[in-house]
Amino acid sequence: MLSLKNVQHYYNSATAVDLPDLILNSGSETLILGMSGSGKSTLMHILAGLLKPSEGLYTLNGTELYSMKESDRDQYRGRNIGIIFQQMHLISTLNVFDNLKLTQYMAGLKQDIGWIEQLCEDLDFTEKMKSYPDELSQGQKQRVSIARAVVNKPKLLLADEPTSSLDDLRSNDVIALLKDQAQKSSATLIVSTHDQRVKSHFSSVVNIDNIQIELV
Numbered sequence: 435m436l437s438l439k440n441v442q443h444y445y446n447s448a449t450a451v452d453l454p455d456l457i458l459n460s461g462s463e464t465l466i467l468g469m470s471g472s473g474k475s476t477l478m479h480i481l482a483g484l485l486k487p488s489e490g491l492y493t494l495n496g497t498e499l500y501s502m503k504e505s506d507r508d509q510y511r512g513r514n515i516g517i518i519f520q521q522m523h524l525i526s527t528l529n530v531f532d533n534l535k536l537t538q539y540m541a542g543l544k545q546d547i548g549w550i551e552q553l554c555e556d557l558d559f560t561e562k563m564k565s566y567p568d569e570l571s572q573g574q575k576q577r578v579s580i581a582r583a584v585v586n587k588p589k590l591l592l593a594d595e596p597t598s599s600l601d602d603l604r605s606n607d608v609i610a611l612l613k614d615q616a617q618k619s620s621a622t623l624i625v626s627t628h629d630q631r632v633k634s635h636f637s638s639v640v641n642i643d644n645i646q647i648e649l650v
């Protein structure tokens with residue numbers, strides 16, 4: 435279970451991002467919907483264990499991420515949280531296969547080549563396994579970044595604005611792939627977007643528009 439309670443983040447003395455309380459069951463699928471500037475990326479970074487909130491409590495499966503030492507949190511993230519951000523941050527000097535292998539290695543997990551091959555097949559880029567990120571189309575890079583996010587079989591899968599630059603068909607495909615991969619890992623899936631098209635794919639939608647407060 436994931437729980438977020440009374441969480442606020444102050445980037446500076448003038449503005450706070452005030453986030454909604456969340457209680458999400460393991461394996462659930464949730465869409466965070468909000469306009470640009472409403473706090474979606476802030477929320478996703480907090481959920482990913484990458485941004486310690488100024489106030490409030492975040493627990494994931496009983497673990498309080500921000501009471502851990504940073505190095506422990508990094509290891510916890512590597513093993514339990516898969517992240518798909520807008521900037522894909524694939525390592526340009528490694529081919530696709532090695533990008534995926536490195537993700538297992540960095541989390542201190544045993545290499546599972548069979549699972550990597552299976553993912554490449556599931557996500558339809560087997561023929562690009564030996565290619566470098568610069569040799570891939572945007573769509574292929576995105577599928578590789580989905581594979582990288584699930585390669586360690588995370589319990590939480592986060593995707594920040596995964597459809598913003600895609601046409602309707604590709605947008606539907608990406609959401610279907612995310613849901614499919616989350617189900618295969620029994621992961622909790624959280625997708626954030628400003629894209630109203632995505633709404634119809636989720637039964638649970640949290641709207642975070644207009645939640646910023648101005649500090650006085």
Ligand code: ADP
Pocket residue numbers: 445446449451468469470471472473474475476477
């Ligand atoms: P969204 O992802 O919905 O576009 P963000 O979480 O990126 O929203 O931003 C929420 C608000 O937090 C923004 O309007 C901005 O004012 C503020 N903010 C985000 N990042 C920073 C930052 N690094 N420094 C200062 N303010 C920031």
